[in-house]
Amino acid sequence: MNKQSLILIIITLIAVTSLAALVIFPNYFIYRFMGPEGMHEHMTKVREYGIHMAGERGEYNCCIEPDCTMCYSEGNKWNYGKAGTCACDDFIARGEEPCPQCARALDCSSDEEGPEHDGSEDPEVCVIDLE
Numbered sequence: 095m096n097k098q099s100l101i102l103i104i105i106t107l108i109a110v111t112s113l114a115a116l117v118i119f120p121n122y123f124i125y126r127f128m129g130p131e132g133m134h135e136h137m138t139k140v141r142e143y144g145i146h147m148a149g150e151r152g153e154y155n156c157c158i159e160p161d162c163t164m165c166y167s168e169g170n171k172w173n174y175g176k177a178g179t180c181a182c183d184d185f186i187a188r189g190e191e192p193c194p195q196c197a198r199a200l201d202c203s204s205d206e207e208g209p210e211h212d213g214s215e216d217p218e219v220c221v222i223d224l225e
Contacts, residue, residue: 141166148178155183157196164195172196 116123125133145161148154156162165173165180172193173179182192191197 144178148180153179156180157182157186157192158199162193162195162199164193 125136128136141163142160145154145156145163145166148166149156149161154161154166156165162180162182164170165182166178169175169177170193172182172185174181180193182196185192192200
């Protein structure tokens, strides 16, 4: 085997291995280039899209606009233990409290310039304490 054939084989192996890595682990490389800020923005958009899709299927019946994220993120009593769904409208219809995020947003939207308001230009936006 001559030197040129060996170099060609090595280059081919590197190319095939690189392509295989991109096919098997595509998100790893994409996320590495995004950095923490880009990754957060991407994950937020994916979550919003997931909430939108669940709403179209009738599985996300949030009582605030924009929809809460608490019920989407984890199973709890307000989505009957099924993450990715929201049934806060059922709780309100029964006269019960919705999830803390919805309850706080509903309370905030009725306040004019209450102490919990975050000072932004949008009076609908306020500090939400999920603890």
